[in-house]
Amino acid sequence: MITLPIPHFYVDKVWSRVGKILQPAVDLQDGYRLEDVKAEIKHRNWQLWVGADSDDEVLVVAVTRIEIYPRKKACVICFLAGTEMPKWKHLLGDIEDWAVQNGCTELEIQGRKGWVREMKDFTHTDVVCYKKIGGDHV
Numbered sequence: 001m002i003t004l005p006i007p008h009f010y011v012d013k014v015w016s017r018v019g020k021i022l023q024p025a026v027d028l029q030d031g032y033r034l035e036d037v038k039a040e041i042k043h044r045n046w047q048l049w050v051g052a053d054s055d056d057e058v059l060v061v062a063v064t065r066i067e068i069y070p071r072k073k074a075c076v077i078c079f080l081a082g083t084e085m086p087k088w089k090h091l092l093g094d095i096e097d098w099a100v101q102n103g104c105t106e107l108e109i110q111g112r113k114g115w116v117r118e119m120k121d122f123t124h125t126d127v128v129c130y131k132k133i134g135g136d137h138v
Contacts, residue, residue, distance in 0.1 A: 003049065003050070003051045003088075003090070003091045003094045004049070004050050004051075004052075005047055005048070005049050005098065006018075006041075006047075006048040006049070006050055008041060008042050008043070008044045008048075011038060011041050011042050011048060012042075014048075014050065015038060017058050018048065018050055018058060018061045019034055019038070021058060021060075021061045021081050021082060022034060022037065022061050022063070022079055022081050024081060025079045025080065025081035025111075026079060028112065037063060037078075037079065040063075040065070041063065045065060046063050046064065046065045046078065047063070047064045047065070047098075048061070048062075048063055049061070049062040049063070049064065049091060049094070049095060050062075051082065051087075051088040051091045053087065058082075059082050059083055059084050059087055059088050060080070060081070060082030060083075060085075060088035060091055061079075061080075061081055061082060062077055062079065062080045062081075062091060062095065063077070063078045063079040063080075064076060064077050064078065064095060064099075065078055066099075066102060066104065067108070072105050072106055073103050073104045073105060073106075074099075074104055074105070074106040074107065074108050075095065075096075075098070075099030075102070075104040075106070075107050075108070076108045076109075076110060077092075077095065077107070077108065077109045077110065077111075078110055079111075080109070080111060080115075085118070089118075092107070092119075095107065107122075109122065
């Protein structure tokens with residue numbers, strides 16, 4: 001398994017392959033569309049990670065961002081999608097190493113509650129609840 005952070009200037013070259021893998025994860029929420037995710041990466045606000053096997057088949061795509069809080073700096077995994085998790089779960093270690101090199105003291109995952117079951121070395125602290133309000137929903 002080869003894990004690569006993709007430079008922002010290379011996103012257009014890989015997007016046709018990684019976008020279709022990310023789409024189901026993006027569809028689970030309504031704050032971003034796939035084109036928004038791509039724009040954040042291209043503007044260097046977010047980072048794109050790709051894991052591929054020896055046949056160059058993309059097995060996993062991750063999107064991260066660095067969040068600076070008043071008392072900590074965290075690397076947030078915003079989107080994570082793929083197949084054959086045992087082959088790519090180590091990608092999180094690569095992201096963690098990168099985050100430490102960039103001054104982060106915490107790694108956060110935002111996602112479905114099923115991730116709690118998979119991420120045994122993470123602490124589950126929060127629940128996010130939301131309610132649509134107002135009349136116009138996009």
